Amino acid sequence: MMCSGADAVATGHYARTSLEDEEVFQQKHIRRPEGLFRNRFEVRNVVKLLQAADSFKDQTFFLSQVSQDALRRTLFPLGGLTKDFVKKIAAENRLHHVLQKKESMGICFVGKRNFENFILQYLQPRPGKFISIEDNKVLGTHKGWFLYTLGQRAKIGGLREPWYVVEKDGTKGDVFVAPRTDHPALYRDLLRTNRVHWIAEEPPAALVRDKMMECHFRFRHQMALVPCVLTLNQDGTVWVTAVRAVRALAPGQFAVFYKGEECLGSGKILRLGPSAYILQKGKSKSRVAVEGPIDSPSDGPGLGPVV
Incomplete structure (x- = not known):
């Protein structure tokens, strides 16, 4: 930023900082003195990254790796505004292209395309198996474990009921799945x-x-x-x-x-x-070990737990 000759950069992210920016915008009609921000930035008070006023649009999640030096030289003019108010400003200034722009969702640089096909343009397929986490039964095959993320619904040919990815083995290429979206x-x-x-x-x-x-x-x-x-x-x-x-x-x-x-x-x-699920299985095994098998012929009536 310093190499470009700029004192600071303003970005459209919905976020705020602990620095006060009002004095900067109050001087917009005044000839800007040399190094407008310099005195502020030389004061080494710690700058905090704060959530935006619009909690739904807050983008601090994406800024969580920002450096202190970069943050103290960044302005967030939208941080104190809601998205609806920003649209109102755009309408008043006849910025119709802003009003008509759809919200960006998903991976913006991929756009509307098949994610699997997109990834396979850059990575070679590594076929593997879909395996049930409950009984280790092989349910089907896939083109690569890297095409799936935990919690995602796995499309397994021949199965009507939904299965969800719960674990991945990158070494063997296996993807473990469970039969419910709320599976433990x-x-x-x-x-x-x-x-x-x-x-x-x-x-x-x-x-x-x-x-x-x-x-x-x-x-x-x-x-x-x-x-x-x-x-x-x-x-x-x-x-x-x-x-x-x-x-x-x-x-x-x-x-x-x-x-x-x-x-x-x-x-x-x-x-x-x-x-x-693993913790529940561990508790079940511990309970069986403590209580012993139910109706075991070797255990007479009235005998206590087998330890």
Whole structure:
């Protein structure tokens, strides 16, 4: 930015910062003095990334890896406005192309095309099997495990009922599926990230002091924030324990952390804890081991649990 001669950049993201921008816009009719922003940026007060006034359009999720230097030189003129109000401004100024523009959804650079065909233009097919997570039965075949994400419905030829991706084995190429969208194999409450990028504090003082911190996180844009507890590791990674199991966590996604209206930063998900299904199976096995088989001929009436 400095190489271009600009003091700052304004972007259309729906987000805010802890810097006040009113004085900048108040001077729009005044000849701009040399280095309008310079004094503000030389003051090394920490700049926080804050959620937008329009919670539905908030885009701090996508800005969670922004550097402190970049953030203090960025203006978000839409951050305090709702999308409806922005459209009203566009209508008053006859910017009809803005009003007619559809909301961008999905992967914008892919556009309206078959995602599988798009990926296979760049990656060679790696055929593998769809396997039931419940009984290891082979249900069908696919062209590559990388074409699927956890929680996605798997289109398996010959099967009418829906099956959903719950695990992937990149080494063998197998994709494990479950028969319901709310199957416990899709739910986990524990994950570990890589070294977290903290926007304002590196890391937050409360986390350094207590080694644990309550906050919220999300791993998809617009999903409801989930209360969690962070546990700081010596290498800067964190364990994230959600207060309730969440659906379709996946390695490679980013866990983005929030405290109130502030976006604290984010880390890439590297590892997942066991699913609710695995935990349930473990409890069932433990219960069988403690109680013994039902109606076992070797157990006489009145005998206590077999340990």
